[in-house]
Amino acid sequence: MKIPFNRPYLTGNELNYIEDAIRSSQSGGHISGDGKYTKLVQQFFETEFHARKVLLTTSGTSALELAFHLLNLKPGDEVILPSYTFSSTANAVILAGGKPVFADISEETLNIDPKDIIKKITKKTRAICPVHYGGVSCQMDEIMNIANNHNLRVVEDAAQGVNAKYKGKYLGTVGDFGCYSFHETKNYVCGEGGALTINTEDERVIEYAEILREKGTDRSKFFRGEVDKYTWVNIGSSFLISDILAAFLYAQVENIDEIQEKRLLVWNTYYNALKPFEDKGVIRLPIIPEYSQHNAHMFYVLFRNEEIRDMAMHKLKEAGIFAVFHYIPLHSAPMGQNYGYKKNDLPITENLSGRLLRLPMYPSLQLGEVEYITNQLLNILNLNLRS
Ligand SMILES: Cc1ncc(COP(=O)(O)O)c(C=O)c1O
The missing domain is CATH 3.90.1150.10 (Aspartate Aminotransferase, domain 1)
Incomplete structure (x- = not known):
């Protein structure tokens, strides 16, 4: 008998939706980013998870990179995160110009220990990044209290925590930002993919996130008909997922x-x-x-x-x-x-x-x-x- 560690689960509609995405590209649809299936998946998470705004990304890693860029970190700014996590959590902090500060975990859940977060806070601390290990929630009340008391932002690394909850609230919707992964090893998959949840009411943050994700342009506004042409307005990168992968993912989230x-x-x-x-x-x-x-x-x-x-x-x-x-x-x-x-x-x-x-x-x-x-x-x- 051979039992692999992981086998991506297929619901049966993945190929149908991918075919639909490809076919509809011949009649006005898009297989690039922000097409029909990207919107369907984003709407699904916004409605079902009560997230203020969800943007699909190319990976959980790129969702984390977007989140930390949105914090406008200055050189030397510190972000407290567990050492017991994937490299992407720390890389995203460094790529955004910050310094990772590692905190210990609790014996019980292997999640970041709020008591150690407090010990690691300095004048330079700007944010906390709790990682919900194995889809088991961090102690979010304690973490949000620490963040509020010290005026820190919270980026939840919920790469493994999609559809899990903290006291009835979906992981990724508790902090300022949440990051999901749809890598083939995760619960809901499309090969490589991710999502950023934005939980602030500040429309400027959402607008900035859309620009960062669209190569520094206001193309998202253009697609919504809010501007008559799009142009380079800020720094940015290419974090949009192809609609072919979003089609795969839609078959997953439907189930x-x-x-x-x-x-x-x-x-x-x-x-x-x-x-x-x-x-x-x-x-x-x-x-x-x-x-x-x-x-x-x-x-x-x-x-x-x-x-x-x-x-x-x-x-x-x-x-x-x-x-x-x-x-x-x-x-x-x-x-x-x-x-x-x-x-x-x-x-x-x-x-x-x-x-x-x-x-x-x-x-x-x-x-x-x-x-x-x-x-x-x-x-x-x-x-x-x-x-
Ligand atoms: C805790 C954690 N953060 C981030 C990531 C990165 O996600 P992705 O592989 O979609 O880039 C992973 C993936 O393994 C992860 O486990």
């Missing part, structure tokens, strides 16, 4: 709940099978706090130490199961070290990242396969426990 239910079934099956072994203290499973309605993006296991984690990963691979570790903490990576961190600066991050293993997780994973995976894992652990 947003069906996909989530399938993922939750897999997640709960893993949880129930492994829970007795958590109770015995052999492993630790994800903790979902009461304030979080998660989206089953990820199922991970924490082992007692890195040696056992690596042994489990290799033995699972021998059994045809592709389980994978996750982030090497950014502060300890070659690029992160340029920012002056040393070992033990973020002890919880360093400890947990070495013990974590992600199990295969995708909507079409069969429950029989989940049983096979958990049985293999338990065999491996029993062997280890006996030795």
Whole structure:
């Protein structure tokens, strides 16, 4: 048996909508950005998620880059983010002219720890970037309070958090900006894609975001008939997703709940099978706090130490199961070290990242396969426990 770590889920309408996008380009439609399907997906998120404005982008990375550019950071301005995240979160800060400042995570959720955010605030701090790890929400009340007290902006990295909630509110709609990813490894996919949510009422921010996304031009206004020609008005880049990919994505978001239910079934099956072994203290499973309605993006296991984690990963691979570790903490990576961190600066991050293993997780994973995976894992652990 071979069980991959991820398999993108198809709802069945992807090819139909892509064909429609391509065909309609022959009769006045667009396969470039901001065509029919881009608008449909944006409207979907604005209506269903109650986001003030949603702009589809080429990736979660480009959504983050847009968000940090919108903050108008000055050289030396600091942004507090977890070290336990993807490189894009920190890169986006640096590309926008800021300096990433890494905070530790909480044991419970592996999300940024509000207590450590407070410790990292200086006169130069401008923003906080909570990353909702595995689609489990950060402590947003605490984070928003800190931001309000220190006049900081909040950019939510909700790359993994699409359709998950904090106290009933969709992730990505709590802070000033939210960033989603539709990369093939995420819950809703189109190959490569992302979205920026803008939650401010300030129309100038939305206008600036549209300009940044459209190569520094006011083409979005032109398409709406608000100006009679478009021109270069500011700096910008090319962050619009092709309507062919938006067509793929529309087939996914139309089935947003069906996909989530399938993922939750897999997640709960893993949880129930492994829970007795958590109770015995052999492993630790994800903790979902009461304030979080998660989206089953990820199922991970924490082992007692890195040696056992690596042994489990290799033995699972021998059994045809592709389980994978996750982030090497950014502060300890070659690029992160340029920012002056040393070992033990973020002890919880360093400890947990070495013990974590992600199990295969995708909507079409069969429950029989989940049983096979958990049985293999338990065999491996029993062997280890006996030795
Ligand atoms: C936390 C986090 N932020 C940002 C990204 C970047 O998203 P994308 O791959 O769509 O650029 C990812 C993707 O892996 C991620 O996990």
